[in-house]
Amino acid sequence: MALVTATSAAGGIRAPRPAGLKRLALYPALIFTAAFFVLPLAVMLCISFTLRDKGVTVDWFTFANYRAFVERGDGVLLQAMVNSLEVTAVVTVLSILIAYPIAYILAYRVPARWQRLLLVLMVLPFWTSYVIRSYSWLLVLSENGIINRLLTGLGVIAEPIGMGNNRGATILGFVHFFVMLLTLTIYSNLVQIKESYRRAAADLGASPWQVLLHVTLPLSLPGVAVGAFLTFVLCIGDYITPQILGGSKELLMPQAIMRQVGRTADFSMASALSMILMGVVIIAFLFSARRLRMDRL
Amino acid sequence: MTDPLVQLVGLTKSYGAMTAVAGIDLVIGKGEFVVLLGPSGSGKTTVLSMIGGFVEPTGGSVRIGGEDVTSLPPAKRPTATVFQDYALFPHMSVRANVGFGLYMRKVAKAERNRRADETLKLVGLDGFGDRGIHQLSGGQRQRVALARAIAVNPAVLLLDEPLGALDLALRRQMQEELVRIQKRLGTTFVHVTHDQEEAMSIADTIVVMNRGLVEDMGVPARIYRRPASLFAATFMGENNLLPGRVAAVSGDALTVETPLGRLLLAGKADLGGAVQVAVRPEQIYPAATAPENAASLGSARVCELVFQGTHWRARAKTGADGEIALLLRLPPEMQPAVGAEVALFARPEDIVVLSR
Amino acid sequence: MRGLRQLPAILYMTAAFAFIFLPVAMLVIYSFQNGPLPVPPFKGVSLRWYDALLADRKLMAAMGNSVLVGVLSSLAATMLGFLAAYAMARRPPRRVALAQFFLMAPISVSYLIIALGLLFTFNLVGVGKSLLVVGIGHVVINLPLCFAICYSQLGEHQANVERAAQDLGANDLQALILVTVPMLWPALLASFFIAFTLSWDEFVIAFLLSKYDTTMPVVIWSMLRSGLSPKLNAAGTFVFGISILLVLLVELLLGRKRTS
Structure with a gap:
């Protein structure tokens, strides 16, 4: 992202981009959303492929949970x-x-x-x-x-x-x-x-x-x-x-x-x-x- | 006048204490192109809305083709409106917009499309049927709005400042087209505008409105040259107004005492009454171009001068202490100078005596 | 005749009002019940359940927590949302759309999933449940709203006023503090209060991310297990009442802006 910004600035064909404060003001919200919304979802996605049994992770990559969604308890899920x-x-x-x-x-x-x-x-x-x-x-x-x-x-x-x-x-x-x-x-x-x-x-x-x-x-x-x-x-x-x-x-x-x-x-x-x-x-x-x-x- | 088609009798609209239209009587003939002309707030759009059925009058009646339609909704009236903002349905194609009225009249689809395309051709948009509204320019939208209203074949077409959003060149072009289409269809057009040049270039009959009342009504040339009221004299083009007093009356001839001298003019007024005398800038001549029968208005000193191609636009002062300001249009070949004294003349028949 | 034509509309609106206010009316009326059950018959007006509410130490502590979490998370959400909205002006439209999509995305995800994501993630890095984590969760859910409210009030006009200030020699920070913030304070307050109403009675995130120190809705939830009680009505009426007051305040703030 930073690279893209740098090249487009160097190209200089775009309209003058907002400088300083105005540019920086966007980042707190972006970083917050990335850290506390996107990252947790990514973590969940990863966890969803692990298999746990009695609190212990027994498999690090499996579709077992997704299979269980269909199969478990006569399809109760x-x-x-x-x-x-x-x-x-x-x-x-x-x-x-x-x-x-x-x-x-x-x-x-x-x-x-x-x-x-x-x-x-x-x-x-x-x-x-x-x-x-x-x-x-x-x-x-x-x-x-x-x-x-x-x-x-x-x-x-x-x-x-x-x-x-x-x-x-x-x-x-x-x-x-x-x-x-x-x-x-x-x-x-x-x-x-x-x-x-x-x-x-x-x-x-x-x-x-x-x-x-x-x-x-x-x-x-x-x-x-x-x-x-x-x-x-x-x-x-x-x-x-x-x-x-x-x-x-x-x-x-x-x-x-x-x-x-x-x-x-x-x-x-x-x-x-x-x-x-x-x-x-x-x-x-x-x-x-x-x-x-x-x-x- | 041809057969009367629209008759307004004592038409009134008030909103609480505010009166928008104060009792108007108006007869519009079949096939006429009528323009309601007036400043904003003069009630012209309210009158149009009452003819169209969008506004319920608080008094009086609207008759179209001899039938009292005062209490009929817009859908039941033989009128169609071209709206100021065009109000083209954005979710429909051009053809569907134009065919909408026919659809509501349960005309079969094939026939509907055929007539929509025909109408589009009439307004110069042949082949535009499949386009979306957002793909059109302002002028094209205006034409579609016109086509949509014409397509239902109304007895009266109402146009609410339809050219207001267009630029000057396009406006001129559309004015000519409106007249062409109106003559071709023979439909009665009632057109609202605040632009007096537009009114003059398109109207068979101009109705000048002010403060909810009709100030003057007639063919454009008559209204321009011999306005019936002070308001009509000043709203239609530029004018010079001079205070006067009627010194003598004999039949239709008046002798009026003005700051520019004693003038013998045609008109009707009470002896000794205060009147206004109106004379157009282009009807005041310098000695070089003055017609034979012109009367002298004395001389005036030029104090402002702008060259405008077809004429010099000049402001001049006259009267005993230079207290009378005059607006003049001097011929372009003349070489006036600021500060110069110019002798002025005008034909008595161009000068209008106004008592109201 | 006119009135008759309006009759179906009037009837429909009356029925709709009845439907919408029926549960609220039951909640409020029976919070004053002079008896042990919040259902008919109404046995007379009494404030005893409000007394019981005030006497409930645990509930009062939870209310304090709710206010604390609400104020701090709403402040944070408003600030982040405002800065982001402020940064949007005069950027290439495509990048604005992208950033907007990114910032608004949390609105389409269930609170439950947001809470679980935070729970698992903090669990992974060894951070325990606490009011702070609840607050972070509330910022996540309120940031899109605060951003949207501020963004809707920041237009081309605002950008021009800022440009004028800069033309007259103000730097970015001065233009922001002296021009933009004062012009936008109704939107900022509105955004803060909306965020607060949503945070202070939010349940799922607070339930999953707090431990011993918890917030009001969680305590109310645990009271629910013992069935209907006028005390619950009193608590609900109180929470609802505060939210209403704040919303009306927002309406006044933004309404004034709209007319001016």
């Missing part, structure tokens, strides 16, 4: 990945479907001077942690919780039913969070779409639904894609929500990883699973990046 993908897909789709109308109404139906306030209010719970949000849903869903009280009170059900501790509860907790995230990204995209596009479409005879379908929706896809990507990444990697709300019947990928660390201290297996999870995220990134580029054309 593979199933965790499948579960994670299913939950994440459902959460992403549901969150988009719920958030889009919220963002749309905020951007186009609410008077401009109330929009900001309403948006800030709407996403206020976004700023609390997964732990507290998930605990709050536990309160709502518990056997003595507000929903069971309401349903028994109305006579819809005779006895309180357990609503926590299953996939539905995990999805609910996730959707709650990601609806807020997507509302933010979609709203900020919608308000950037020039009003004259919608005016022009209406002028040319489009009904409100046609304007939405042919103009607003396609133009807001970048906002949806950014939000969907963030949702995917954060959802598939979260340990807390499924741990608090999901119960013990099924395992999601982060829980599977945490198990390797907690019970058996199998850092190699934990690393391998982490790499697999990251691989899935990278594929999702490439997918959405291509989508975004297509939209720009």
Whole structure:
């Protein structure tokens, strides 16, 4: 890198590069990210190819951990990945479907001077942690919780039913969070779409639904894609929500990883699973990046 | 005037205490190229938006082709708009943009594309159908916007300062093209601009607007030469205004007392009333080029001089204490000098008496 | 008629608000529960669970740790992020894009994986778990955000103002301290507070990288094992309340900038 910089400076055809301080200011962040983000990931990648047995490294290069991901315990780990993908897909789709109308109404139906306030209010719970949000849903869903009280009170059900501790509860907790995230990204995209596009479409005879379908929706896809990507990444990697709300019947990928660390201290297996999870995220990134580029054309 | 197509009756728009359009009555004929001309804030764009249906009037009505469309949405009106920022859909090809209105009218794809290409040809963009909007230059975008609006075959085409973003040379060229296309289609064009030269070069009829009211309306030459109001006289080109007093009235002839002498002029005003007398810089002549029937305006001392090719642009002082400033255009072959006294003449029929 | 047309929108927004605020409302209301369970029926208002919170030595110590880690890591993240954003101006666009991609990458990696990577790496070089390591983890997750916030407020305009200062004889450092930092202080504060809200109630990294001295979310997590309790509600309400205050402060800071 230093060599490249030196030659391009010697060549002298480039625009004058920022000198001194301005050049140096970038390096602390780059070095920090390299040392505490890239290096640890590289370490994990290396560890993932070692095999440990009872705390002792027995093999320095093997694909055993990756094989175990598929084979171990009748594919319980593979199933965790499948579960994670299913939950994440459902959460992403549901969150988009719920958030889009919220963002749309905020951007186009609410008077401009109330929009900001309403948006800030709407996403206020976004700023609390997964732990507290998930605990709050536990309160709502518990056997003595507000929903069971309401349903028994109305006579819809005779006895309180357990609503926590299953996939539905995990999805609910996730959707709650990601609806807020997507509302933010979609709203900020919608308000950037020039009003004259919608005016022009209406002028040319489009009904409100046609304007939405042919103009607003396609133009807001970048906002949806950014939000969907963030949702995917954060959802598939979260340990807390499924741990608090999901119960013990099924395992999601982060829980599977945490198990390797907690019970058996199998850092190699934990690393391998982490790499697999990251691989899935990278594929999702490439997918959405291509989508975004297509939209720009 | 030909058959009336658009009728505005007492059209009003206020935003709270602010009045943008203060009760306008206007009749636009079929096939006319009408330009709404005025400074920003004069209400011209609001009027256009009310014809197009984007702004709901607070009073009065809009009739198009005899039908009251005041409460109809834009989609249901026989109008199409060329927007100031063009508003071309960035995610569609040129052809899809032009065909959009036909698509909304459920015209089959083949027919839609055929008509889109035809319209593109009309605006001089033959073969551009497959391009993306971001591949076009400003002038080309302008043409696509025009084509998109024309493609739905509107009874009235509304143009909201469509040439504002173009550079001068391109603007001139587009002005000519607009006129050519308008004559060819025979569609009624209503065009908004603040550029009086643009208005004069394209309009059949100019509507001069100020503060939400119509100041003057008519053919460009008439508005330029015999403006109906003080505002119209000063907004359209440069003008010299002199205070005057009506000393005598006989029929349509007035005798007006001005700082440059007593002038016998055509016009209507009350005896003894205060008026303004307007005379264009190019209609004030030095002795050498003065027409036969020109009346003397006395002489003035040149105090600023700029050569502009077709003429000398000069500022001069006159009146008893030199308190009257005049703007002059002296012939290029003349060799005036700063400080020189120049005798000035003007034809009475070029001088306009304005009482409002 | 106009109102009627708006009715579906109003209904939808009301339902959305109810959905989003239902759990938060339960959390806050039942933190004042005058009884042992944070579920209906509501038995009257009491502050006893907040008293219990304040009396909990372990929780209070953890809160102190949370604030310490939060303040220091947010300061570090803001500083690194700001310097990087400042360095971006007037560089070749391709290199800017590359550096941006590199600095933003941590946002796409799960906190869990970041925490494990740090855990294994520090384990390898023989550094034990501690609040310092937690703080490093928090800088890793907050640096991209701080960088993005500062970068979004630093435009071509900013570069021109700096150039003007240099034209008038200021050196780099003077231009930075006398011009850039004062112009950007709302963004800097916003970035600091956002980082703090995310750090101070972060769980996974704190859980995996701390040992005896730990932070508030970890203690709350261990309280969770004994089931629902109004004391947990009180703790959650408190943590949430602080975050809200900071976010509103940020909104004010950046909102003011936006209107001016």
